[in-house]
Amino acid sequence: MKTIVLAFGTRPEAVKMCPLVKELRKHPKDFRTVVCVTGQHRQMLDQVLKVFDIAPDYDLSVMKENQTLFDVTIGILARFDRVLEESRPDLVLVHGDTTTTFAAALACFYRHVPVGHVEAGLRTYNLDFPFPEEFNRQAVGLVSRFHFAPTENCRQNLLREGKKPETIFVTGNTAIDALKTTVREDYSHPELTWASDGKLLLITAHRRENLGEPMHHMFRAIRKVVETHPDIRAVYPIHMNPAVRRIAEAEFEGCDRIHLIEPLDVSDFHNFLARAYLVLTDSGGIQEEAPALGKPVLVMRDTTERPEGVSAGTLRLTGTEEHKICRECDRLLTSEEEYQKMAKAVNPYGDGTASRQIAAILKEHLQQGEADVIL
Ligand code: UD1
Ligand code: UDP
Helix, strand or coil: CEEEEEEECCHHHHHHHHHHHHHHCCCCCCEEEEEEECCCCCHHHHHHHHHHCCCCCEECCCCCCCCCHHHHHHHHHHHHHHHHHHHCCCEEEEECCCHHHHHHHHHHHHCCCCEEEECCCCCCCCCCCCCCHHHHHHHHHHHCCEEEECCHHHHHHHHHCCCCHHHEEECCCHHHHHHHHHCCCCCCCHHHHHHCCCEEEEEECCCHHHCCHHHHHHHHHHHHHHHHCCCEEEEEECCCCHHHHHHHHHHHCCCCCEEEECCCCHHHHHHHHHHCCEEEECCCCHHHHHHHCCCCEEECCCCCCCHHHHHHCCEEECCCCHHHHHHHHHHHHHCHHHHHHHHCCCCCCCCCCHHHHHHHHHHHHHHCCHHHCCC
């Protein structure tokens, strides 16, 4: 029996790690599965844990108001050590590129505990975009013994960086596993009823590097688009970061076809996504989920670590400038042909079996004791 600790702390990590927790727990003879949440997010993390019905074994509760990167990193480093000491894991699984991911992996490195990186190999190779996530994911890659890459392109990035081929496994993204359990035909919600006499524009935005002027531009553009297209009903489940809220409230004030609502739980959000006409976002995870649902996404960023969606034709980068976002929205809202081109999605992020594949790989390789030797 091998002990695996899954360490995560923000909403997107939880969405993509909970399916893996569920999968590993189907194999109690092979794995003792320990869940440690850092609590980098609180309400938005708890929403996901509730949907997946997962009670953490450890909760480091690091979140505080207006937390800085220092607060989160130091808080996790100080508290995660005890978890490692008590649970004595054979492997710690971390996900993606957040401060939680980086700090947990660093603690493992200091303690010589093997790390498995879920959603490995995503890259922009620009340390400022996204900041600080590009650094986090590269740093975690450096200390990981297993790299679970969602796509072949991610595998190629890792190979170019000199990672050993036998440490990389292309599994698809566990986000698609999650979607399989959340989207329902018979779903309804008052906001969807409100939007049903028009086209639903679903908005999310929160990137740290967009806070300030870029976000003002993004929101002004969205307001202009909504005001020039009377059939649009926009719903924006707004991130809990107070800095985001201040900008959104200022820019969208008095616009009754843009509804600012509290963050949806992941099951609600996936169902909104499945019914949206168009998605405008700077989120990472939504760039994976939307193609799986055949939804065109305008990504309000200049770069993406998810070029597969751009190649597949379902993602288009708009940058953060007002006129460019307006132009791309207008194009999709006025040309059925342009819209259909994007909506004919080919999902490049897997078939919803990533968790199962990761569990099978761990079963095989951990029994052989490979975690200790293949870095
Ligand atoms: C972090 C991740 C980012 C991810 C995003 C997902 C890092 C460096 N960044 O963003 O990759 O895309 O989470 O949403 O790890 N807050 C609450 N309640 C919550 C969550 C957040 O009140 O449930 C507030 C807190 O006041 C906090 C602020 O939001 O200070 C920002 O949260 P934080 O995790 O620090 O966000 P980012 O680093 O921007
Ligand atoms: N999400 C959610 N509720 C919302 C908005 C998003 O559950 O109101 C989910 C979404 O489905 C995706 C994840 O949160 O799985 C994305 O998180 P976020 O955009 O905060 O972070 P990122 O993916 O950019 O790191």
